[in-house]
Amino acid sequence: MTAVPVAGHVVAGSSQDTAELYRRHLGAGRAVMGAVLGGMVETSSEGAWVHTDDGRRYLDFGGYGVFILGHRHPAVVEAVHRQLDAHPLATRVFLEPVAARAAAALASRTPAGLDHVHFVNSGAEATEAGLKLARAHGRNALVTTVSGYHGKTLGALSATANTTYQAPFAPLLPDTTRVAHGNPAELEAALADRRDRACVILEPVQGEGGVRIPPPGYLAEAARLCRAYGAFLIVDEVQTGLGRLGTWWGVDTEGVVPDVLLVGKGLSGGVVPVAAMVATKNAYGPFSRDPYLHTSTFGASPIACAAALAAVETMSREDIVGRAALLGRRLLTGVAEACGPHQGRLVHEVRGRGLLIGIEFTRAQAVGEMLLELVARGVLVNHSLNATRVLRLTPPAIAGADEAQHFLAALAESLRAVQARLG
Secondary structure, eight states: OOOEEETTEEEOOSHHHHHHHIIIIIOHHHHHHHHHTTOOOEEEEEBTEEEETTSOEEEESOGGGOOTTOBSOHHHHHHHHHHHHHOSSOOSSSOOHHHHHHHHHHHTTSOTTEEEEEEESSHHHHHHHHHHHHHHTTOOEEEEETTOOOOSSHHHHHHSOOHHHHGGGOSOSSSEEEEOTTOHHHHHHHHHTTTTTEEEEEOSSBTTTTSBOOOTTHHHHHHHHHHHTTOEEEEEOTTTTTTTTSSSOGGGGGTOOOSEEEEOGGGGTTTSOOEEEEEEHHHHHHHHHOTTSSOOSSTTOHHHHHHHHHHHHHHHHTTHHHHHHHHHHHHHHHHHHHHGGGBTTTEEEEEEETTEEEEEESSTHHHHHHHHHHHHTTEEOEEETTEEEEEEEOOOTTOOHHHHHHHHHHHHHHHHHHHHHHO
């Protein structure tokens, strides 16, 4: 295939052409990353697999947590097609039924009391909505967690505790403090200094932070402390929710009902981007009273809400949560066994819950080497933005036994190759 010039520009017709367009228009850094990973261009997908323009296919055990239903689940694709043919975008003048049905479906699956849904287009936007809602209640002192990740828009970035991403955009939101994830004593000290004006944002399990699992009881104690000190609690389940941890929500294991729950990634059904902020009646009050207080042209679009509705219904119908729990246990055992011979020298620790699994290496260099080795064996995984030594796995719940075995074999081979190279 060759490039086709259009009015002095280049239209991609090959991997090389696509890389050049990236370099010219999307960023040289991203073009270099693509070249390092082999220069492949992804062109199609289905189930647990992604196909490239050279005819190869790759098992997607990454996807940044989006594809809990896999790629292009037929039920979600069909729902989106129907909506596309009928009414993909709304006027925002009249009421629109798909958004209402999607909100009801989502609220039927969130913890009791979280009934009010504000749809947005991305997880970062959900964070922004949650932070603004907290401020509408007078909670403008932000308490976040070390290595927490909540997005990169300006308000969300204030909560994303990584100076690499924050420093170029400082100053961010004022009166922001970090406490250790999983440490109630540090949280209480921060809240005592900010009584009745704090907004706490945390993840049940830190994803980009390297699959950091807090000690049992931490979430319940964090919620108790927020009540005691009059703090507004936001639990970010953009990555951990909708079955990723083997439960509908990470908060389910401790019966926590926050003021706000952030939802995203899997809500898309792997088809159309959509996220949401879900709140209690009292917390949602300011947005409920004034529907123009926080708005978005494309938020709650019919086509996105059709995907969200189909995703929630499909998860319920196909017991995706139960399947995630079962597959997660099998994979965690298999990953631990594959890493066992390399414990201490190459691998520091394996940890996970459900289909969120992290392999922490003894040095950051090993993560990049493992990414390359796994790609060479037809497997895609992710690194962790806030934990450079952690390789992160977020497989789809629809993966079968053969696909799980394919991954574990590729992992074992890759570990041996990297161990031999790095010593």
